[in-house]
Amino acid sequence: MLLRLVAALLLLIPTGIAWAQQPVAWKTGREARAIERKVDALIARMTLEEKVGQLHLSGRGEGFDINQVRSGDMGAVMNFVVPAEVLAVQKAARESRLKIPLIIGLDAVHGFSTYFPLPLGQASSWNPELIEQAAYWTGREASAAGINWTFAPMVDISRDPRWGRALEGAGEDAYLGAVVAAARTRGYQRGGVATTPKHFVGYGAVEAGRDYNATWIPTSQLFDLHLPPFKAAFEAGAMTAMAAFTALNGMPTTAHRAMLTDLLRGRWGFRGFVTSDFGSISELRLHGIARDDAEAARKALLAGIDMDMMGDVYHKHLADEVRAGRVPMKAVNEAVRRVLRVKFHLGLFERPDVDPAAAPRQMQMPAAREVALQAAREGAILLKNADETLPVRDTVKSVAVIGAMAVPEDERVWTDPAGLGRRVITPLPDALRERLPKEVSVTYQPAFTKNCGTEFADKEAAIRAAAESDLVLAMLGEDCEFIGEAASRTKLGLPGVQQELLEALVKTGKPVVLVLATARPLILTWASEHVGAILQTFHGGTEGRTAIADILTGRYNPSGRVPMSFPRSVGQIPVYYGQLPTGRPEKPGERYASIYMDERAEPLYPFGYGLSYSHFAYANPRVSASSVRLGGSVEVAVDVTNTGARDGQEVVQLYIRQPVASLSRPVRELKGFEKVMIAAGETKTVRFKLEISNLGAHDEQGRYVVDPGEVEIYLGGSSRAAATTQFVVVRS
Numbered sequence: 195m196l197l198r199l200v201a202a203l204l205l206l207i208p209t210g211i212a213w214a215q216q217p218v219a220w221k222t223g224r225e226a227r228a229i230e231r232k233v234d235a236l237i238a239r240m241t242l243e244e245k246v247g248q249l250h251l252s253g254r255g256e257g258f259d260i261n262q263v264r265s266g267d268m269g270a271v272m273n274f275v276v277p278a279e280v281l282a283v284q285k286a287a288r289e290s291r292l293k294i295p296l297i298i299g300l301d302a303v304h305g306f307s308t309y310f311p312l313p314l315g316q317a318s319s320w321n322p323e324l325i326e327q328a329a330y331w332t333g334r335e336a337s338a339a340g341i342n343w344t345f346a347p348m349v350d351i352s353r354d355p356r357w358g359r360a361l362e363g364a365g366e367d368a369y370l371g372a373v374v375a376a377a378r379t380r381g382y383q384r385g386g387v388a389t390t391p392k393h394f395v396g397y398g399a400v401e402a403g404r405d406y407n408a409t410w411i412p413t414s415q416l417f418d419l420h421l422p423p424f425k426a427a428f429e430a431g432a433m434t435a436m437a438a439f440t441a442l443n444g445m446p447t448t449a450h451r452a453m454l455t456d457l458l459r460g461r462w463g464f465r466g467f468v469t470s471d472f473g474s475i476s477e478l479r480l481h482g483i484a485r486d487d488a489e490a491a492r493k494a495l496l497a498g499i500d501m502d503m504m505g506d507v508y509h510k511h512l513a514d515e516v517r518a519g520r521v522p523m524k525a526v527n528e529a530v531r532r533v534l535r536v537k538f539h540l541g542l543f544e545r546p547d548v549d550p551a552a553a554p555r556q557m558q559m560p561a562a563r564e565v566a567l568q569a570a571r572e573g574a575i576l577l578k579n580a581d582e583t584l585p586v587r588d589t590v591k592s593v594a595v596i597g598a599m600a601v602p603e604d605e606r607v608w609t610d611p612a613g614l615g616r617r618v619i620t621p622l623p624d625a626l627r628e629r630l631p632k633e634v635s636v637t638y639q640p641a642f643t644k645n646c647g648t649e650f651a652d653k654e655a656a657i658r659a660a661a662e663s664d665l666v667l668a669m670l671g672e673d674c675e676f677i678g679e680a681a682s683r684t685k686l687g688l689p690g691v692q693q694e695l696l697e698a699l700v701k702t703g704k705p706v707v708l709v710l711a712t713a714r715p716l717i718l719t720w721a722s723e724h725v726g727a728i729l730q731t732f733h734g735g736t737e738g739r740t741a742i743a744d745i746l747t748g749r750y751n752p753s754g755r756v757p758m759s760f761p762r763s764v765g766q767i768p769v770y771y772g773q774l775p776t777g778r779p780e781k782p783g784e785r786y787a788s789i790y791m792d793e794r795a796e797p798l799y800p801f802g803y804g805l806s807y808s809h810f811a812y813a814n815p816r817v818s819a820s821s822v823r824l825g826g827s828v829e830v831a832v833d834v835t836n837t838g839a840r841d842g843q844e845v846v847q848l849y850i851r852q853p854v855a856s857l858s859r860p861v862r863e864l865k866g867f868e869k870v871m872i873a874a875g876e877t878k879t880v881r882f883k884l885e886i887s888n889l890g891a892h893d894e895q896g897r898y899v900v901d902p903g904e905v906e907i908y909l910g911g912s913s914r915a916a917a918t919t920q921f922v923v924v925r926s
């Protein structure tokens with residue numbers, strides 16, 4: 195009877211409860227020491243082949259051999275997303291002689307089942323808590339499917355929108371990049387997956403924006419610009435890292451001992467493992483530093499690459515290299531130690547395997563979709579709003595939505611988690627109908643055959659619909675092959691026939707709102723002169739269209755800010771706010787100045803910029819002390835008033851400049867920001883604490899220097915912030 199009662203009670207418990215989301219983090223103290231002992235004991239029992247197996251990462255697809263998992267020849271897998279398959283492959287590992295569980299990786303870059311805006315779009319929210327939440331839900335959903343490792347966050351800084359992968363990062367700035375890197379690391383790991391800050395290091399600086407191209411980065415810039423987001427991610431607990439495909443100052447990072455070992459392990463004390471990028475060990479031959487795969491394997495391992503992603507090079511050559519005495523066993527042991535250490539810290543030896551029946555319930559939960567909606571709202575940037583074209587006015591009785599992107603089939607750039615949960619995306623016209631008064635008619639014309647906008651479907655029908663409406667909402671941008679890895683472009687206009695369409699729509703004489711979903715800042719110079727309003731999104735994800743409808747109709751007051759400057763023309767690239775001063779600054783009438791003959795020098799929309807339906811005024815910038823010691827700190831405060839008629843969020847930004855130092859310093863450097871909600875008519879005092887030790891810079895020898903002297907402060911709603919104050923840093 196009792197048994198039956200228990201059985202009945204168990205039936206009442208919904209499946210899914212068996213799965214408990216487990217945060218992952220480095221263990222400390224006794225627990226960490228116990229793990230080191232377990233790792234030692236395990237290594238002592240391993241054959242050379244089993245050791246090499248732990249360094250071998252292979253993926254779902256052609257050629258994948260599950261028997262290698264069973265025989266202990268493969269310690270890591272990737273791209274398994276269907277829970278039943280994840281379970282099968284993990285079970286095979288548990289059947290191996292030493293039963294070492296697999297680490298199971300995936301590019302869960304901006305979502306797993308619920309999709310959030312592209313990382314660049316998340317960064318545009320300038321809201322670290324929200325960004326952390328998006329990563330949390332991504333990690334949690336992936337983890338519910340049995341995945342325990344994400345190849346994210348990408349923390350590469352990029353000042354070049356020609357590079358298609360800019361979408362995966364947080365834009366052009368080291369400070370914003372570091373804040374976002376830490377937030378995403380915390381979120382993912384709280385959601386249950388180990389993170390992989392990538393691509394170590396410098397990938398975002400590929401020459402001429404051409405993917406996989408060489409990078410040339412001065413030491414000072416490496417330390418001040420490219421390394422800070424990595425450092426922040428490791429300080430936030432990141433457990434693995436991925437090396438870049440690229441060569442840094444002539445040395446492919448896959449063989450860069452100074453970076454992977456001396457800096458990362460030595461100076462920074464990183465205890466996790468480093469994976470190569472996809473097949474990049476073998477590419478050392480093509481980089482011209484290895485004669486064959488065996489030499490490539492040797493160089494990579496000795497430089498500090500612990501795991502070979504999809505290259506099969508360690509698997510094929512490493513054991514022979516050890517037997518031939520070209521690679522010391524000790525080096526292999528160290529790499530294995532780092533992999534096993536992460537597996538133990540992740541709790542993989544104790545974690546219950548995925549329950550395929552329970553996984554679907556964990557996908558697209560209302561709370562996840564709520565975060566997706568808020569992230570899409572906060573990540574959308576209002577770039578232009580002439581004569582308050584937006585929100586849609588009461589006088590508008592008919593709206594024409596033009597462009598296939600308004601009705602997306604899907605909203606993801608990376609993974610394909612087949613079969614998990616619904617992926618319901620409300621089309622923009624429907625979302626608008628739900629929000630606008632009943633009497634407003636909303637028509638929709640795709641204009642293009644596909645989302646990419648490369649070919650017209652029925653152009654005339656689109657123009658007719660526009661001409662017959664009071665307001666045209668054109669949803670255009672980059673999609674399909676135009677975004678992501680291997681999608682570098684030299685022309686940064688709207689792809690395909692979209693510019694032609696936009697010009698035809700403008701010609702109707704109707705007010706046009708351009709809604710963009712792109713993967714990078716495009717050149718919007720023509721649009722900025724001809725359309726009424728521009729709302730920029732970086733593919734908003736599952737709730738992208740509902741968020742846009744909320745903004746267009748005024749339900750949500752836009753608050754996104756530019757994370758990467760919008761150039762006026764491709765010839766300006768790289769254009770970014772944190773430039774060094776020049777000896778020949780722009781002066782009216784002066785020819786011998788640092789300007790162009792045929793283009794203005796500054797970007798179209800600068801870093802940090804973004805409009806709101808409210809207006810904000812800055813007053814009383816002030817510092818707590820006019821003179822501060824080198825090791826001290828100073829409080830900066832400013833009063834911000836919402837002078838508009840609506841409540842709204844402002845991103846209050848703090849920039850510094852040191853006008854005289856031992857090295858030339860950028861004209862502005864972001865050192866703090868705070869996103870604050872300010873009610874209409876309200877004034878809020880926003881305070882920042884500046885540690886003087888954080889205001890320094892690196893020299894070409896890699897030494898960090900904090901110079902005494904005057905520090906100028908700029909406070910405002912963009913990198914053109916105008917409220918200023920200053921203090922002086924003194925030696926003692």
Ligand code: BGC
Nearest residue numbers: 301345392393439471472679
């Ligand atoms: C990318 C990495 C990614 C890997 C696995 C590579 O092509 O550069 O960022 O994690 O593929 O999909």
